[in-house]
Amino acid sequence: xxxxxxxxxxxxxxxxxxxxxxxxxxxxxxxxxxxxxxxxxxxxxxxxxxxxxxxxxxxxxxxxxxxxxxxxxxxxxxxxxxxxxxxxxxxxxxxxxxxxxxxxxxxxxxxxxxxxxxxxxxxxxxxxxxxxxxxxxxxxxxxxxxxxxxxxxxxxxxxxxxxxxx
Amino acid sequence: xxxxxxxxxxxxxxxxxxxxxxxxxxxxxxxxxxxxxxxxxxxxxxxxxxxxxxxxxxxxxxxxxxxxxxxxxxxxxxxxxxxxxxxxxxxxxxxxxxxxxxxxxxxxxxxxxxxxxxxxxxxxxxxxxxxxxxxxxxxxxxxxxxxxxxxxxxxxxxxxxxxxxxxxxxxxxxxxxxxxxxxxxxxxxxxxxxxxxxxxxxxxxxxxxxxxxxxxxxxxxxxxxxxxxxxxxxxxxxxxxxxxxxxxxxxxxxxxxxxxxxxxxxxxxxxxxxxxxxxxxxxxxxxxxxxxxxxxxxxxxxxxxxxxxxxxxxxxxxxxxxxxxxxxxxxxxxxxxxxxxxxxxxxxxxxxxxxxxxxxxxxxxxxxxxxxxxxxxxxxxxxxxxxxxxxxxxxxxxxxxxxxxxxxxxxxxxxxxxxxxxxxxxxxxxxxxxxxxxxxxxxxxxxxxxxxxxxxxxxxxxxxxxxxxxxxxxxxxxxxxxxxxxxxxxxxxxxxxxxxxxxxxxxxxxxxxxxxxxxxxxxxxxxxxxxxxxxxxxxxxxxxxxxxxxxxxxxxxxxxxxxxxxxxxxxxxxxxxxxxxxxxxxxxxxxxxxxxxxxxxxxxxxxxxxxxxxxxxxxxxxxxxxxxxxxxxxxxxxxxxxxxxxxxxxxxxxxxxxxxxxxxxxxxxxxxxxxxxxxxxxxxxxxxxxxxxxxxxxxxxxxxxxxxxxxxxxxxxxxxxxxxxxxxxxxxxxxxxxxxx
Numbered sequence: 007x008x009x010x011x012x013x014x015x016x017x018x019x020x021x022x023x024x025x026x027x028x029x030x031x032x033x034x035x036x037x038x039x040x041x042x043x044x045x046x047x048x049x050x051x052x053x054x055x056x057x058x059x060x061x062x063x064x065x066x067x068x069x070x071x072x073x074x075x076x077x078x079x080x081x082x083x084x085x086x087x088x089x090x091x092x093x094x095x096x097x098x099x100x101x102x103x104x105x106x107x108x109x110x111x112x113x114x115x116x117x118x119x120x121x122x123x124x125x126x127x128x129x130x131x132x133x134x135x136x137x138x139x140x141x142x143x144x145x146x147x148x149x150x151x152x153x154x155x156x157x158x159x160x161x162x163x164x165x166x167x168x169x170x171x172x
Numbered sequence: 173x174x175x176x177x178x179x180x181x182x183x184x185x186x187x188x189x190x191x192x193x194x195x196x197x198x199x200x201x202x203x204x205x206x207x208x209x210x211x212x213x214x215x216x217x218x219x220x221x222x223x224x225x226x227x228x229x230x231x232x233x234x235x236x237x238x239x240x241x242x243x244x245x246x247x248x249x250x251x252x253x254x255x256x257x258x259x260x261x262x263x264x265x266x267x268x269x270x271x272x273x274x275x276x277x278x279x280x281x282x283x284x285x286x287x288x289x290x291x292x293x294x295x296x297x298x299x300x301x302x303x304x305x306x307x308x309x310x311x312x313x314x315x316x317x318x319x320x321x322x323x324x325x326x327x328x329x330x331x332x333x334x335x336x337x338x339x340x341x342x343x344x345x346x347x348x349x350x351x352x353x354x355x356x357x358x359x360x361x362x363x364x365x366x367x368x369x370x371x372x373x374x375x376x377x378x379x380x381x382x383x384x385x386x387x388x389x390x391x392x393x394x395x396x397x398x399x400x401x402x403x404x405x406x407x408x409x410x411x412x413x414x415x416x417x418x419x420x421x422x423x424x425x426x427x428x429x430x431x432x433x434x435x436x437x438x439x440x441x442x443x444x445x446x447x448x449x450x451x452x453x454x455x456x457x458x459x460x461x462x463x464x465x466x467x468x469x470x471x472x473x474x475x476x477x478x479x480x481x482x483x484x485x486x487x488x489x490x491x492x493x494x495x496x497x498x499x500x501x502x503x504x505x506x507x508x509x510x511x512x513x514x515x516x517x518x519x520x521x522x523x524x525x526x527x528x529x530x531x532x533x534x535x536x537x538x539x540x541x542x543x544x545x546x547x548x549x550x551x552x553x554x555x556x557x558x559x560x561x562x563x564x565x566x567x568x569x570x571x572x573x574x575x576x577x578x579x580x581x582x583x584x585x586x587x588x589x590x591x592x593x594x595x596x597x598x599x600x601x602x603x604x605x606x607x608x609x610x611x612x613x614x615x616x617x618x619x620x621x622x623x624x625x626x627x628x629x630x631x632x633x634x635x636x637x638x639x640x641x642x643x644x645x646x647x648x649x650x651x652x653x654x655x656x657x658x659x660x661x662x663x664x665x666x667x668x669x670x671x672x673x674x675x676x677x678x679x680x681x682x683x684x685x686x687x688x689x690x691x692x693x694x695x696x697x698x699x700x701x702x703x704x705x706x707x708x709x710x711x712x713x714x715x716x717x718x719x720x721x722x723x724x725x726x727x728x729x730x731x732x733x734x735x736x737x738x739x740x741x742x743x744x745x746x747x748x749x750x751x752x753x754x755x756x757x758x759x760x761x762x763x764x765x766x767x768x769x770x771x772x773x774x775x776x777x778x779x780x781x782x783x784x785x786x787x788x789x790x791x792x793x794x795x796x797x798x799x800x801x802x803x804x805x806x807x808x809x810x811x812x813x814x815x816x817x818x819x820x821x822x823x824x825x826x827x828x829x830x831x832x833x834x835x836x837x838x839x840x841x842x843x844x845x846x847x848x849x850x851x852x853x854x855x856x857x858x859x860x861x862x863x864x865x866x867x868x869x870x871x872x873x874x875x876x877x878x879x880x881x882x883x884x885x886x887x888x889x890x891x892x893x894x895x896x897x898x899x900x901x902x903x904x905x906x907x908x909x910x911x912x913x
Contacts, residue, residue, distance in 0.1 A: 021441075066465065067372070067406075067458045087442050094455040098465065101455065104401050126427040129448050133390045133423050136254060138453035141430075141446040146398040149204070149329060149438070150313035151363075152336025153356035158312060159364055160398025160444070 010085040010118045011168065017088030021144030022156065024165045027115075030054045030172055040110050040165055046070060047077035048099040050112055052172045064097060076106035080113040080166070081132070084125040087143055090166060091129065094138035103142065109161040111142070114172035179608065180646045186861040193517050194868055197333035201325065201514035204332045208505040209848070211439015212557065218441065219431065228428040230561045233496035236420050237486055243386040243419040244477060250389035256451050256473035260416070263480045268299035271378075271411055274474055275305050278409050280375035284367075286393070286400035287311035288380025289327050289499060290478055291413050293522045293535060296378070308370040310399035312363050319346050325515035327524055328437050328501040333514050367399070372460045377407035381414040382433065382498065384475070385423040388450055391475075392426050394433055396444040404449065408457050409472045416477045417495040429498060432559040436500040485534040490570040494530030496560040503527050503554035503564050508849035508869045509547045518547040526554050526564040529571045542575045546862070549853030550727050551820035552764070566772060572729025576607040607730070610649040614855035615728035618689040618720035624659035625693040632658050651863035655896065657694045657888075664692045664699035668715045679712035683792070684748050686766075687715050688759040689724075690888040698903065701910035702758055702789055708911050709793065709801040714753070718744050721765040722773070727854050731773075738765070738773040745782060755786040758904070760819035760827075760887050761854065763788050767825060788822060789906060790831040790886075797834065806909045809840035815880030816905060817845045817873060817894060819887035820853070831886060831905055838909055843880070847873040850885070852893035870897050884908065 015025045028036045033055050046069055047061040061077055062069055070076075078099045080090035090111045094100040103109045119125050129139045146160030156162050216222050236243060248258040261267035275283060283305050285291065297307045309318045313331040317324060320342055324330030331339070336356050343359060344352050347366075353359050379400050383392040391412055393400045404410050420426060434440040451473035456465040485491040504510045504525030507518070515524025520532035520540035526548050533541040548568035558564060613620065624631040634640060641652040650656075662670075665687050683706060691699040699715075706713050722737030745755065757763035766786040770779040787795070797803055814835060818828035832842045851869030856862050874897040877883050883898060884905040885891045894902040 064465065066463045067460045068463045070458075071368070071372075089442060089446075094453050094468075096454055096456055096468065098456050100401065101405050101458065104398055104405065122431050123424075123427045126424055126430065130388075130423045133385070133388045133448055133450045136450050136453070138450060138455060139448045140401065141442070141448075142444065143442050144444055146396065146444050148312045148360060148397045150311070150316060150331055150397075151339055151356035151359040152200075152334065155356050155360040158360060158397035158399070159310065159367070159402055 010120060011115055014083055014085040014088055014118055014168070017086065018144070018166055019088070021088045022164065023088065023144055024163070025168065026165070027168045027170050029170050033167070033169065034058065037167065040075070040167070041077075042074045042108060044069070044073050045075040045077060046073040046102050046106060048079065048095060048097040048102050050077075050079050052079070052112070052114055052169055055112070055169065055172070065102065070101055070105040073106040075108045075110060076102040076104070076161070077110045077112065078103045080111040080117070081139065082117040082119055082125070082128050083113045083166070084120075084122060084141070085118050086121040087125075087141075089125065089141045089143040091125065092140050092142055093132055100138065100140065103140075104160050107157065107161055108163040108165065109142075110165045110167065112167045112169065114169045116172060179610075179649070183649050183859075183861040187864060190513060190517055190861070190865050193513050194864065197325065197514050197516060198512055198868065200335045200338070201333050202511050204329060205326070205505045205511045205514075208329075208438045208501070209511070212436060212502060212505065213439075215435035215439045215441055219435070225428040225432055226559050226561055229432055229498075229559055230496065232420060232425045232428070233560050236425075237417060237492065237495050239421065240416060240419065240483070240486060243421060244416060246386040247384060247389055247419060247475070247477075250387060251451070251473070251475055254389060254451065255469075256389065256475060258475045258477065260477045261479060264294035267294045267413065267476050267478050267480070268296055270476060271296055271413070272299055272303045274409065274411055275300060275303060275376055278375055280305055280409070282306045282308070282370070282374045283376045283378060284308050284310050284371050284374040284403050284407065285314075285378040286380070286395065286403045287314050287330070288378070288413055289324075289522060290380050290415050291378065292324065293480065294413070294478065296413065308367065308374070310367050310371060310403055312360065312397060312399075315363055315367065316342065319343070323516070325519070325524065326501065326504060327499050327515070333516065371402050371406045374407050376409045376411060377403035378411045378413065379403055381412050381418055383420050383426050383429060384414055384418045385426065386419050386421055388423045389475075390423055390448050390450040392430075393445070393447040393449070394430075394443050395447070396440075398445060401445060401447055405455055406458050408470055409474070410451060411474045411476060413476045413478060416479055416482050429559075433498055433500050436502040436557065436559045437505075438501075481535040485530075488534075490567065491530055491534050493562045494527065494534055494567060496562055497527050497531070498560060500559055501525065502557040502559065506554050506557045506848055507548075508551070508553070508847065508851060508872075509549065509865060511848070512868050513547070513865055518544050520544055526568065527562065530564075530567040533571045533574075538571065538575055541571050545571050545575065549849070549856040551849045551853050552824040553820050553848045555824050569726060569729055569731065573731040576611065576729050609647065610859065611728040611730070613648050614858070615725040615730045615733065617724040617855070621657070621659065621689040621693040624657075625661065625663050628659040628661040645860055649860040650858050651860045653863060654858050655892070657690070657892075659693050660696045662696070663687075664696045665715050665717065667696065667700060668703065674712050674714055676707045676710065676712045679710055681710070681796075682712040682714065682751070682753045683756045684718075684745075684753050685713055685715050686718060686755055686757045686762065688757065688762040689720055691758050695888055695891075695904065698758060698906055700913070701904070701906045702756070704913065705793065705806060705906060705910045706756065708805045709796045709803070711796065716744070716748065721762045723761050723765045723769075726765070726769060735773045738770050742770075742774055742778050742782060749781060749785050754792065755782070756789055756792045757786060758789050758906070760788060760822035764821035764825060788827045788830065790834050791827050794830040794834050797837065803838065805911050806838060807911060808838045809835070809908065811839065811841055813841045813843065813881060814905065814908065815843050815845070815877045815883045817847070817850060817877070817883065817885040817890055819885070819890055820849050822886055835905060835908070840908065845873055845876045847876060850890045850893040852889040854889050857889070857893060866893070867897075874898065
């Protein structure tokens with residue numbers, strides 16, 4: 007498992023993400039520094055871990071537009087690519103991870119898979135039950151304005167928090 | 173006289189248009205495409221199973237296209253089972269009518285779109301505007317083009333022809349912002365904010381789809397900006413437009429494509445977002461007016477599958493492969509001509525680059541394909557770059573053949589000069605109304621070379637006579653700035669016979685040196701050098717009278733002539749192969765015929781036998797040396813530097829290294845170029861309309877070798893181009909290792 011984490015860390019960093027590893031018990035304290043307000047979020051499904059009070063859940067379109075930070079869980083990660091899988095839920099994970107300038111994805115270490123075929127297997131399970139998934143790798147970007155620019159329609163900054171004991 | 177004047181004038185107009193694009197868009201297109209191309213080489217090198225992934229991707233596509241009617245029914249069921257709608261549109265009008273009805277039913281007055289070439293193909297924006305809806309392109313490149321009212325110049329990066337400064341000037345003039353926009357950052361921020369409002373106002377979101385899984389009804393969207401995600405998430409009605417060829421049988425089939433598409437296109441391991449949507453999904457709908465969210469089930473979904481000629485392409489044995497295309501743009505970015513002139517010249521009504529010939533012929537017809545088909549020189553540099561292994565040059569050759577046969581518009585050269593080429597053009601293609609004089613002459617170079625040699629030096633004097641070049645330019649379209657090949661009176665075969673035939677007897681190895689027309693009549697010295705080298709290494713050499721391979725007619729799209737020449741060559745080679753002789757070829761384009769193209773022209777068994785026994789000259793020398801031949805009698809370098817440019821087709825076949833290895837072993841310090849092509853590409857650089865483009869492409873190579881004292885190249889046309897660019901004679905590398913006479 008350690009190999010997968012290190013590889014994920016390396017690839018995600020190369021893709022432009024800030025990656026940190028914390029134990030679930032230290033999450034709240036560590037996490038506080040990442041939350042530039044206003045923050046919106048989708049509930050985190052990991053045992054012993056929850057969103058702080060000041061993170062607005064079920065955001066309205068206006069709250070999405072004005073948020074600086076958006077926190078979502080990642081359903082799994084692909085080590086080979088440094089990608090996180092964000093699954094759409096009625097709580098608005100898709101929008102929360104897209105509209106704010108900074109997307110913070112929270113990922114359980116045990117949800118790392120090695121490579122793309124394994125990742126696609128996982129997406130397939132979700133698709134077969136009618137769910138939507140985005141494999142997100144690094145910030146949004148464009149080369150359409152004559153030079154590479156980070157931060158196009160989506161976030162210009164992406165952080166991945168890996169829960170080491172989850 | 174009308175035919176001649178018209179064709180000369182058309183060539184002049186084409187040359188002027190190319191010149192204009194080279195000076196206005198060339199620099200930006202070159203910088204971007206070459207950047208993507210370098211990125212692609214690096215990104216695929218990171219994949220340990222690259223070839224395996226390409227094979228998987230190819231197999232999935234072959235299977236999908238074979239089962240397409242069944243997959244269409246399957247996706248209809250899977251999408252409808254979740255409450256979505258599927259519409260199979262016969263053509264652009266049919267698709268537009270359906271989409272317009274969806275927009276009208278929703279009372280939508282604003283539509284936002286993410287980038288989709290298929291929606292460009294049907295020109296849905298015009299149809300929606302006619303119906304009274306505003307349409308906004310949210311992909312930043314497409315947005316730039318919408319503001320500029322221009323067409324895409326590249327299938328993946330549509331505004332690649334515009335620089336940061338061009339876009340800043342455009343936006344400042346069009347939007348008149350309080351603070352003038354300067355940097356790409358400024359421009360992106362401005363466009364994002366402007367489009368965020370359009371996205372919030374929109375009622376309908378349109379996307380394309382890179383892949384559609386028939387079994388689950390899932391769309392895959394490969395993007396980097398995030399606009400496709402917003403287009404879907406912010407609107408209550410999602411219309412996805414996709415060609416029927418985007419269907420994959422099983423969801424999991426998408427895996428190899430996800431790994432290949434970004435790498436093959438812009439050189440990214442993966443794009444920022446690969447979105448998998450199985451509508452309606454679970455994402456809430458957003459209502460900006462009420463500042464509230466609603467359930468996902470409120471989102472309506474329409475999948476418009478477009479035929480528009482695709483099912484007919486599927487029935488066409490030659491065009492079918494086009495449907496495997498995933499529109500990654502590798503064939504655009506790896507094409508030297510495309511790198512310099514871009515899709516505004518090298519493109520049709522919608523699609524651009526090498527594969528566009530197949531797409532345009534299939535969806536818009538031969539007229540559109542004929543506009544740009546000649547930009548493919550058949551150099552084959554794209555072949556190994558295609559993630560689904562499409563033989564793109566072959567599709568271009570087939571379409572050229574159809575144009576020659578008058579199945580489309582006349583080729584442009586008129587046919588009033590038939591009398592000039594009677595006897596030059598084989599019967600079966602003489603009556604083709606679309607085959608211009610220029611193509612006939614270049615397609616019959618072997619005959620010209622034989623006649624030229626037989627009458628040399630008179631033929632060379634005639635070519636230099638006052639007015640001769642002007643006439644050749646006007647009538648044949650041969651640019652008068654090019655040096656013409658100088659024919660030698662004593663051919664290689666004449667020399668070989670005169671000296672008494674084989675000089676080595678009773679050898680373990682016997683070879684046939686193939687007397688291609690360039691080596692036999694023009695570059696005779698390289699032929700002699702090859703013979704001396706092989707003999708020095710103990711090989712018994714023969715140079716029989718062999719017919720031309722058919723390369724010249726094939727390059728002009730004269731497939732049946734090439735096929736009959738291939739049959740003649742196969743008949744002639746048969747007994748020599750039976751006698752245990754290998755075939756050694758000096759001209760790489762002729763070797764590529766024997767090794768690769770014959771597989772399209774001859775029965776499998778015959779083609780394989782010839783391919784297995786034919787060798788490029790240095791490949792053969794390398795084998796001899798590896799097997800213990802004594803190199804002491806060969807000329808060696810003493811750390812002398814040689815700048816070597818390998819022929820395009822030779823590189824595609826993976827044969828470049830043999831030359832660098834042998835030269836290296838013999839003490840030369842070899843450096844190689846990474847320019848995809850020298851720009852000459854056989855007859856291409858001689859043609860009046862393409863001369864400037866050819867020289868512009870060649871400039872890359874000239875610059876790479878600017879500080880090299882000596883340059884060598886393996887192809888005749890590469891040598892001619894490099895000689896013109898360096899203003900010195902550039903020989904074949906065999907001249908540096910052959911023992912003295």
